[in-house]
Amino acid sequence: MSKEKDFMEYDEEDAVKYIQNYLPQELKGKYTNDEVNYIIDIIYDFYEEKGFMDEKTSDEDIIDIDEDEIIAYVMKHTKKENINNFSEDEISFIIQGELAYCESIGIFE
DSSP states (O other), X not given: OOXXXXXXXXXXXXXXXXXXXXSOGGGTTTSOHHHHHHHHHHHHHHHHHHTTTOTTOOTTOOOOOOHHHXXXXXXXXXXXXXXXXXXXXXXXXXXXXXHHHHHHTTTTO
């Protein structure tokens, strides 16, 4: 995930649209783009805390992303900031959508 050119291709607005389309039908329209973007910001805080976005990380390094750990991290932060309207399943779908978006633009190559 450390390729500079890949992060230049990452478009926050496109990511949010992609995730909104990725969500299952029963969640479509439930959350605003700002709410989805808020979760994306927490996800990237997690990546930074884990060192996944460290410039010292080489392209050959294998990064193991534990979805359960990210979900717990996001839930902890939403509760801490008194934003409790997300369930773990909903957070999971947003994370999966964000990872799918990253895959679609080649960040993980």
